[in-house]
Amino acid sequence: MKEQGSLIVVSGFSGAGKGTLMKNLLRRGDRYALSVSMTTRSPRPGEADGKDYYFVSTEKFEETIKAGGLLEYAKYCDHYYGTPKQAVLSRMAEGKDVLLEIDVQGGRQIKKIFPETVLVFIVTPDAKTLLERLRGRGSESEDVIHSRIARAADESRIIPDYDYVLVNEEGDLDACTDRLEDIIRASHFRTGSNRELIESLDRGLHELI
Amino acid sequence: MKEQGSLIVVSGFSGAGKGTLMKNLLRRGDRYALSVSMTTRSPRPGEADGKDYYFVSTEKFEETIKAGGLLEYAKYCDHYYGTPKQAVLSRMAEGKDVLLEIDVQGGRQIKKIFPETVLVFIVTPDAKTLLERLRGRGSESEDVIHSRIARAADESRIIPDYDYVLVNEEGDLDACTDRLEDIIRASHFRTGSNRELIESLDRGLHELI
Numbered sequence: 001m002k003e004q005g006s007l008i009v010v011s012g013f014s015g016a017g018k019g020t021l022m023k024n025l026l027r028r029g030d031r032y033a034l035s036v037s038m039t040t041r042s043p044r045p046g047e048a049d050g051k052d053y054y055f056v057s058t059e060k061f062e063e064t065i066k067a068g069g070l071l072e073y074a075k076y077c078d079h080y081y082g083t084p085k086q087a088v089l090s091r092m093a094e095g096k097d098v099l100l101e102i103d104v105q106g107g108r109q110i111k112k113i114f115p116e117t118v119l120v121f122i123v124t125p126d127a128k129t130l131l132e133r134l135r136g137r138g139s140e141s142e143d144v145i146h147s148r149i150a151r152a153a154d155e156s157r158i159i160p161d162y163d164y165v166l167v168n169e170e171g172d173l174d175a176c177t178d179r180l181e182d183i184i185r186a187s188h189f190r191t192g193s194n195r196e197l198i199e200s201l202d203r204g205l206h207e208l209i
Numbered sequence: 210m211k212e213q214g215s216l217i218v219v220s221g222f223s224g225a226g227k228g229t230l231m232k233n234l235l236r237r238g239d240r241y242a243l244s245v246s247m248t249t250r251s252p253r254p255g256e257a258d259g260k261d262y263y264f265v266s267t268e269k270f271e272e273t274i275k276a277g278g279l280l281e282y283a284k285y286c287d288h289y290y291g292t293p294k295q296a297v298l299s300r301m302a303e304g305k306d307v308l309l310e311i312d313v314q315g316g317r318q319i320k321k322i323f324p325e326t327v328l329v330f331i332v333t334p335d336a337k338t339l340l341e342r343l344r345g346r347g348s349e350s351e352d353v354i355h356s357r358i359a360r361a362a363d364e365s366r367i368i369p370d371y372d373y374v375l376v377n378e379e380g381d382l383d384a385c386t387d388r389l390e391d392i393i394r395a396s397h398f399r400t401g402s403n404r405e406l407i408e409s410l411d412r413g414l415h416e417l418i
Contacts, residue, residue: 123406124410126409126413127416127417153411153414153417157411159407159410159411160400160401160404163400164398164399165399165403165407182391182394182395182398183398185388185395186394189391189392195369197374198368198369200335201368202368205336208358209355
């Protein structure tokens with residue numbers, strides 16, 4: 001009934017497995033598209049322009065901000081990162097559900113200008129599990145792990161502003177992906193995403209009476 | 210992740226096939242339960258108390274209203290009809306998704322006192338199809354059909370207050386039922402339905418820092 005795709009923001013604790021979840025979802029079909037961010041940082045070895053990021057100059061990025069060409073943006077470590085509006089809108093118009101992996105600040109920015117965005121937050125079953133997963137990576141110092149936990153504690157205050165919360169249980173990635181798909185499919189039938197249908201029914205019925 | 214079921218209000222145009230849709234859904238498993246309404250009208254032949262309706266006296270009904278025991282109620286043709294709160298809440302606590310087939314006024318009443326209710330509105334693909342289906346029944350006068358169309362025209366103004374709109378296409382009942390199931394499943398992961406999980410994560414994370 002609806003041709004247009006949805007915009008889905010996926011945020012979550014560092015260590016909750018967002019990246020793996022998104023990869024698993026994208027593997028399920030070309031109905032899903034990942035939004036490519038724009039950044040002013042330099043490409044790392046193996047990164048391709050237009051695939052991993054749109055790599056642009058600071059001037060170009062700031063022009064895009066001024067022209068209203070970004071759905072959200074932020075500056076980390078002296079580099080800009082943002083979501084190009086036009087690319088997202090044209091994928092949605094093609095009928096793709098566009099997925100965006102960004103942080104809670106970005107999620108809230110987008111929801112403000114685009115209220116039909118679906119905000120999904122990915123968590124571990126509990127705090128202890130998050131700590132164990134971060135330690136299990138074995139690649140980070142206790143200081144870095146502590147700062148990630150502190151950040152998760154801040155983010156947990158913002159989860160209620162999100163539409164959905166999904167627990168990504170260890171070894172149950174497919175179940176979590178199924179749930180994300182349920183949420184995305186359901187979003188196509190929201191009244192706010194079907195205004196034309198509702199108006200056309202209203203018009204048609206009033207013509208009959 | 211969530212034990213408690215959701216409350217789903219299904220409304221829609223007379224002739225859009227709500228009843229058939231609900232029956233088809235209920236056949237899919239005992240995860241779904243239909244709410245039984247309370248009424249002051251007399252049982253018709255074959256109707257069973259506690260199954261089709263809870264048949265009560267006007268006094269008993271008015272006492273229940275006063276005691277805050279109804280989620281919504283209305284009076285049609287001198288008889289009361291209402292949704293008993295306790296029965297709905299206890300089925301939800303058992304983990305059932307409780308379905309309620311009521312009109313738009315009832316749907317809005319419930320949403321006010323119970324914001325986590327999911328409101329779904331069932332429509333035909335267009336106004337002409339609704340008229341054809343009503344005529345196709347062959348059991349109603351043109352006057353009655355006209356009053357149903359007039360009522361649908363009024364209701365169509367209220368659809369935007371609903372959360373979801375579903376098109377029930379002729380011969381595609383299973384697709385419509387699948388979509389209703391997507392909506393119900395997704396509702397289990399709304400942040401508003403998972404407050405305990407979110408609070409417990411927040412508490413646990415703050416204890417770690």
